[in-house]
Amino acid sequence: MSLVDAPRGRTCSRTLRSVALLAGGVLALPVLAGCSHDNGSDAKATAQDIAATPRDMVTDGGTLRWAVDTTPATFNAFQADADATTGRIAGAVLPSLYTLDGQGRPQRNPDYLESAKIVEREPQQVVLYKLNQQAVWSDGREIGAPDFVAQWRALSGKDSSYWTARNAGYERIEKIERGTHDLEVKVTFTKPYADWQSLFTPLYPKEVTGTPSTFNDGARGKLPTTAGPFRVSAVDRKAGTTTLVRNPRWWGARAKLEQLVLTAVPREQRLTALAEGKVDLAEIDRSTAERISLARQAPGPAGQSPAHGPGSDMAPADALASWAQANGSDRKKARAAQLVRAELAEARAAYGEEQKALRDFVVRKSLEPAYTQLAMNGESGPLADERVRRAVARAIDRKELAKIVLGPLGLPAEPPGSHLALAGQRAYADNSGALGQQSTQEAQALLADAGWTPLGAPKKHVPAKAGGEAGAGTKDGSGTKETGKATEKGSSDKNNKKESPDRNKKASDRASDEGMYIVGDDKPAGLRSGSGGTHVVAPAPAEAFGSLAVRSRATSPDGSSVTVPGTRAQEQQGGMAGAYAPPGSAAPSHPTAGGPLGRNGKPLSLRFVLPSGPGSEPMRAVGNKIAQMLDRIGVHTEITKVADESYFKDHIAAGDYDLALYSWPATAYPATDARPIYAKPRPASDGSLLVEQNYTRVGTDYIDQLFDLAAGELDEEDARDLVRKADARIWAAAGSIPLYQRPELVAVAPRVVNAGAFGFATPRYQDIGFKKAQPKAGSQPGAGAGSNAGPNPGTGEK
Numbered sequence: 001m002s003l004v005d006a007p008r009g010r011t012c013s014r015t016l017r018s019v020a021l022l023a024g025g026v027l028a029l030p031v032l033a034g035c036s037h038d039n040g041s042d043a044k045a046t047a048q049d050i051a052a053t054p055r056d057m058v059t060d061g062g063t064l065r066w067a068v069d070t071t072p073a074t075f076n077a078f079q080a081d082a083d084a085t086t087g088r089i090a091g092a093v094l095p096s097l098y099t100l101d102g103q104g105r106p107q108r109n110p111d112y113l114e115s116a117k118i119v120e121r122e123p124q125q126v127v128l129y130k131l132n133q134q135a136v137w138s139d140g141r142e143i144g145a146p147d148f149v150a151q152w153r154a155l156s157g158k159d160s161s162y163w164t165a166r167n168a169g170y171e172r173i174e175k176i177e178r179g180t181h182d183l184e185v186k187v188t189f190t191k192p193y194a195d196w197q198s199l200f201t202p203l204y205p206k207e208v209t210g211t212p213s214t215f216n217d218g219a220r221g222k223l224p225t226t227a228g229p230f231r232v233s234a235v236d237r238k239a240g241t242t243t244l245v246r247n248p249r250w251w252g253a254r255a256k257l258e259q260l261v262l263t264a265v266p267r268e269q270r271l272t273a274l275a276e277g278k279v280d281l282a283e284i285d286r287s288t289a290e291r292i293s294l295a296r297q298a299p300g301p302a303g304q305s306p307a308h309g310p311g312s313d314m315a316p317a318d319a320l321a322s323w324a325q326a327n328g329s330d331r332k333k334a335r336a337a338q339l340v341r342a343e344l345a346e347a348r349a350a351y352g353e354e355q356k357a358l359r360d361f362v363v364r365k366s367l368e369p370a371y372t373q374l375a376m377n378g379e380s381g382p383l384a385d386e387r388v389r390r391a392v393a394r395a396i397d398r399k400e401l402a403k404i405v406l407g408p409l410g411l412p413a414e415p416p417g418s419h420l421a422l423a424g425q426r427a428y429a430d431n432s433g434a435l436g437q438q439s440t441q442e443a444q445a446l447l448a449d450a451g452w453t454p455l456g457a458p459k460k461h462v463p464a465k466a467g468g469e470a471g472a473g474t475k476d477g478s479g480t481k482e483t484g485k486a487t488e489k490g491s492s493d494k495n496n497k498k499e500s501p502d503r504n505k506k507a508s509d510r511a512s513d514e515g516m517y518i519v520g521d522d523k524p525a526g527l528r529s530g531s532g533g534t535h536v537v538a539p540a541p542a543e544a545f546g547s548l549a550v551r552s553r554a555t556s557p558d559g560s561s562v563t564v565p566g567t568r569a570q571e572q573q574g575g576m577a578g579a580y581a582p583p584g585s586a587a588p589s590h591p592t593a594g595g596p597l598g599r600n601g602k603p604l605s606l607r608f609v610l611p612s613g614p615g616s617e618p619m620r621a622v623g624n625k626i627a628q629m630l631d632r633i634g635v636h637t638e639i640t641k642v643a644d645e646s647y648f649k650d651h652i653a654a655g656d657y658d659l660a661l662y663s664w665p666a667t668a669y670p671a672t673d674a675r676p677i678y679a680k681p682r683p684a685s686d687g688s689l690l691v692e693q694n695y696t697r698v699g700t701d702y703i704d705q706l707f708d709l710a711a712g713e714l715d716e717e718d719a720r721d722l723v724r725k726a727d728a729r730i731w732a733a734a735g736s737i738p739l740y741q742r743p744e745l746v747a748v749a750p751r752v753v754n755a756g757a758f759g760f761a762t763p764r765y766q767d768i769g770f771k772k773a774q775p776k777a778g779s780q781p782g783a784g785a786g787s788n789a790g791p792n793p794g795t796g797e798k
Contacts, residue, residue: 045424256769364756698735
């Protein structure tokens with residue numbers, strides 16, 4: 001997978017969990033009761049793969065070189081330009097009051113907390129933290145209430161002098177006080193907050209958060225005061241390294257490693273870095289994993305051609321071309337080189353050296369706590385009509401797509417059934433039934449109901465109708481000369497994209513033309529009059545890239561019952577009201593491949609934006625397969641490939657797409673972290689559209705209410721029910737369709753233990769290290785920590 005599929009490296013800081021990844025009305029309706037299941041939480045999370053080893057079997061000492069995406073621009077995880085590397089460093093050097101276990105559940109961290117619990121619920125929620133009496137900052141000062149108070153004031157949002165990325169949860173705090181002694185901290189909330197365990201992780205010292213200047217600038221390039229098993233020793237931006245060393249004041253289990261060096265290595269260079277012994281641990285893509293797997297295969301008998309690589313018995317030209325492409329040559333050169341004996345021999349030698357160097361590496365794999373989705377831009381064009389979005393969603397075979405990505409890796413290929421949780425998490429339940437199962441016939445019926453008919457056939461106008469509570473109108477799609485098949489179009493930047501008159505109109509103008517409504521609202525889009533355009537509230541990086549049944553009775557926030565128009569047949573089919581076309585809708589009796597749909601003489605055409613960079617091949621393969629599936633129902637897709645660096649910023653966040661693929665991380669706190677991803681876009685005073693992180697522009701008042709209620713529900717079971725109801729409504733709105741959980745592939749050097757594919761779990765940095773070498777028969781014991789067949793754990797050299 002590529003950077004655009006998702007930024008690699010697990011994000012440890014909550015402030016980053018709602019960052020999209022590139023390699024993401026009223027209370028619940030009665031029909032929802034059949035969408036979630038009691039056994040949702042029984043779904044198993046894929047186990048982590050880290051070579052778990054007891055501490056007494058881990059060598060004391062050594063240096064581990066860990067490949068990361070960046071040298072962080074800041075060490076302050078609460079700033080807008082913090083990234084995954086910032087979060088990883090924070091996890092190793094700063095207090096985390098709660099960590100995640102293998103099922104993505106928050107667990108009290110005893111290194112910092114003796115206890116933490118809600119001690120009062122009425123008239124206000126009060127949480128009492130009892131701190132570990134040994135917990136101190138690296139300067140010797142006790143961790144205490146002044147640090148909590150300073151972080152709250154910095155992140156509450158009340159002082160705009162602090163440049164913060166978000167303040168979720170902190171704005172609900174009324175006051176923080178010292179308890180009966182210095183090791184007790186009392187936090188009083190203005191209104192109930194279910195996700196209180198998400199706060200103060202990471203916790204910064206008051207020296208960082210105490211003033212705007214220290215918060216904004218003081219922790220960007222240095223972090224002198226820490227309180228974790230490691231501390232920041234040096235940052236070499238030229239070399240791209242951040243060196244962490246043992247914290248001498250750490251009171252917990254002593255870190256096994258003497259040094260942990262985080263080295264910035266681009267994805268496309270990681271295979272070479274591994275082969276040259278520059279890193280010991282690196283998250284990798286599928287092609288690199290396959291190269292390592294080939295290297296680990298036993299060599300053929302002497303005198304025979306190698307079993308793979310240049311000159312192998314199996315397709316030597318293709319093997320050489322693959323190798324040459326990965327090392328900077330084009331395919332034409334590779335095929336020509338095959339015909340030249342000397343060049344072939346040289347290529348064999350270089351390939352052989354690479355394979356020899358990679359032979360000792362192991363690929364550890366699991367499923368990353370993130371999923372890739374198909375996003376549909378519901379702001380304008382054909383996808384502004386909820387029926388068209390549902391038709392696209394129901395035409396897609398999600399299981400087939402998951403198999404394309406995960407099947408070859410031997411990983412479970414079950415598509416996620418939730419937008420807000422993944423298998424193994426307590427909030428997980430399969431709510432996809434709110435949309436309905438894959439059905440070409442139903443997809444065709446929905447399109448017919450929306451007025452899209454085979455081109456050349458007489459058109460019967462059918463007014464737009466919202467399914468569920470969304471009220472989007474319809475809009476003709478911009479056509480292309482070629483229909484019925486996906487058309488590919490290359491584009492290296494934003495200026496090369498296809499333009500259409502409709503796409504350049506202001507939102508208010510488009511609404512005026514068609515009487516559109518804001519997606520999911522009951523108010524006319526005329527409220528958006530003004531300068532127009534879309535404004536993204538939450539910052540988005542260029543790389544894109546964290547259980548019981550629903551209540552059978554639904555009520556509105558004021559306690560009144562809610563009913564839904566819909567038929568018993570619709571409920572029996574497992575779909576939301578409006579998820580199916582009305583009885584009597586004309587549905588084609590056979591696939592429309594070769595007979596594209598249109599309206600007013602214009603074909604139904606959607607612009608599918610995909611990244612063009614190396615490593616994103618699996619993503620493009622999924623995109624091409626989706627285009628084929630849509631072709632069967634008469635929907636034309638124009639595939640536009642764009643540069644990785646502009647994919648998210650200039651297309652996804654800017655709303656310059658109809659269809660796109662990107663990922664979102666899972667979270668232990670969906671009511672807080674997922675809310676901005678699915679919040680209904682709101683009109684700003686200048687006429688722009690405030691989308692927060694909802695890049696599909698599809699949302700409803702109803703979904704927003706569910707998130708708000710879940711965030712304030714202190715009963716865990718009731719809070720989970722509300723989250724599941726919100727997820728069912730997100731499925732019904734069909735703005736995004738989860739396709740597969742992302743694979744997590746990590747190459748590790750020999751004897752590296754307690755590290756690799758972590759899955760949901762927070763890494764225990766103090767346990768990571770190198771397994772003690774077992775003395776060989778007849779050899780003298782005590783050979784030393786550095787004796788191993790691969791990279792030396794003490795020096796990083798072979």
